[in-house]
Amino acid sequence: MFGLSRSGFYAWRRRQTKVNLGRETLKSLLIKHHRASRASAGARTLAKELQASGHRVGRFMARSLMREAGIVSRQRRRHKYTSSGVESLVAPHVLKRAFDVSAANQVWCGDVTYIQVGKRWMYFAAVMDLFARRIVGWSFSMVSDAELVCEALRMAVELRGRPYGVLFHSDQGCQYTSHKFRNELARHGHQQSMSRKGECWDNAPIERFFGSLKSEWVPEAGYVTEYEARLDVQRYVTRYNTARLHSYNGYQSPVTREKLAA
Secondary structure (H helix, E strand, O other), rough: OOOOOHHHHHHHHHHHHHHHHHHHHHHHHEEEEEHHHOOOOOOHHHHHHHOOOOOOHHHHHHHHHOOOOOOOOOOOOOOOOOOOOOOOOOOOOOOOOOOOOOOOOOEEEEEEEEEEEEOOEEEEEEEEEEOEEEEEEEEEOOOOOOOHHHHHHHHHHOOOOOOOEEEEEEEEOOOOOOOHHHHHHHHHOOOOOOOOOOHHHHHHHHHHHHHHHHHOOOOOOOOOOHHHHHHHHHHHHHHHHOOOOOOHHEEEHHHHHHHHOO
């Protein structure tokens, strides 16, 4: 009726079956990567993940596959900002938002965030090397004091081989304006820089990391125990450093970026 041969029809049907099977394979891989990210990865990131596996998938095809699979990426939750308290030893704003650095251990930035544990807060301090946005030090405490940020700094110093002359940038939180933290920086030969008061964008990379942690990983209701919280947050830090694709690094993980630059 349509002037189509029987053999031509069956050849077309075999090609369609192969295409559908290929699409289903891509969809299953996409779902796997999406679950591994705890539903945080969007179409752009998932496309990069599939490309890294050797598949030719663009952002729009990934979005189409997400729609077919009925999955969506988690959206970032709004951050509640609070006053840093009484000002103390405020350092000058040396960094001036120059977040692009040419080598590791030139500029570190730090900050503190809070995570709900039962009916209390657990405080998490992190230190980031701006070169590849790698988390190089961290600490936890149920008390937000100067010792919390000093522990994170000491961990970074040891893990990075005791570098000298690092510029350490933070906000004007009371932990960083304390005499104890300033003395800890001086002991390692580091220079201090601080954001201007109320300017969260002056410390944007570490703020971005905390935003990703809370929107991608931390349960909305928090954790039941401190042990569970510590273990799960450290699991995210490992994933962030070694497996999570970062747009700043050209969709490479921080560890991969540092290895390629070495």
